[in-house]
Amino acid sequence: MxxxxxxxxxxxxxxxxxxTCFLTPQATEGPYYWNATIRQNITEGKAGIPLRLSISVIDTNTCAPLVNALVDLWHCDAVGIYSHYIAASQGIAGTGNDNETFFRGLALTNANGIAIFDTIYPGWYSGRATHIHMKVHVGSNVTSNSSGTYSGGHVSHTGQLFFNDTLTDSVATMSPYSTHVITRTRNSEDGIYASANGSVTIVSIIQNSANNYSGAVTVGVNSSATPAPVGGGEMGPGIGQIPPNRNNFSIIMANMTSVILxxxxxxxxxxxxxxxxxxxxxxxxxxxxx
CATH class of the missing domain: 1.20.5 (Single alpha-helices involved in coiled-coils or other helix-helix interfaces)
Structure with missing residues (x-):
């Protein structure tokens, strides 16, 4: 040390x-996005290996940390279930959406451009490698600290974070992950990982103890960009639909690896x-x- x-x-x-400043590759939003509240801890007491995730956001226009951006995070639980889409996550059609909000939240980047979340190591589901979804909102106003709401602004990045397969192999042997008996999709088998150059957004993990992790990743975004949605989307773990974008933010889904040099x-x-x-x-x- x-x-x-x-x-x-x-x-x-x-x-x-x-x-050099690099734009992080974009990735599809996926079928299970739902606007969340501003909060650092998004676990709501759900089981899993604790993960404190630090996301550094760099503005590629200036090569400087992007301050006061809202990082929007969501992922499935330890057994592959998304909140608000619990039934759809299990392939159950026609039951509507629920009001659960676990593993969803937003955090403001600090003076160093870092947003911090307390969550768990995410689970997985058939057809997708282990991943976390994210957006970066720029120019939004926090309307209420107590209720964690915001308004305005635009989305300058929509992407996905990935994890080392060897580490996930180890996690899969631990409870409650070990109860989810499916054939896990590895990074090399995930089409979205390939198209979004997922190796760039693999979260670096430090193991604080046997059952406690810290993770870090850096994301480069063009803070002034507001491109229209491009391309298709991923299939979720079950039957679902693309949820509405309730704040009318533009979504970036460009399947590219743009670079500013x-x-x-x-x-x-x-x-x-x-x-x-x-x-x-x-x-x-x-x-x-x-």
Missing amino acids: DDLPHLAARCKRQLSRAS TTTLTSHVGAASALYMSCSTIFFAFLLYI
């Missing part, structure tokens, strides 16, 4: 020399992106260290 300050300093110099050639994108993500992990570990 004594080397972390030096590694962090070296990464800062390397990133400065690269002079200042001095780095396109052929160097892979190396620079890998540097950026590895340095993000080091900075995260350094923050824990200090």
Whole structure:
């Protein structure tokens, strides 16, 4: 751990020399989006391995942290069920939606562009690798701190976060994940992971204890972008429908890996992106260290 300050300093110099900002690949919203409230803890007491997830948001227009953006997060529980779509998650048609809100929430990015969530390591369901959905809302106003509501603004990113398969193999042996007996889809078998270059958004995990994780990921967004929806969407774990976008925010679903470059050639994108993500992990570990 004594080397972390030096590694962090070296990464800062390397990133400065690269002079490069990358847009994180977009991914489909999926069928189970539902607007949530502003809150850090989204577990509502549901079982699973605790995960404190730190999401760093970088504005590719300035290469600086994006402050006061709303990061919108949602994922399934340990056995593949989405709140508000519990019946549909289990393939039960015609029963309508429920009012459950577990594993849904929004958090404001702080002065360092970081939004923090207390959740669990997500579960999985047939046909999809283990993942978390996210959006980044820009220019929204918090209308009530007590009720966690917001208004206005636009969505500048819609994407998905992924997890290392080997780690998920280990998680799958633990309760309550072990009760969900299905053939799990690995990253290499997930079409959305492939089309969205999912390796860029694999969450870096630090194991605090046998049953407690911290995770970090960096997302680059164009804060001024408001493109129209593009392309299709993923199939959910059961029968469902695309829910309405209740705030009339534009949704980014561009199936691309756009890049803003200042001095780095396109052929160097892979190396620079890998540097950026590895340095993000080091900075995260350094923050824990200090």
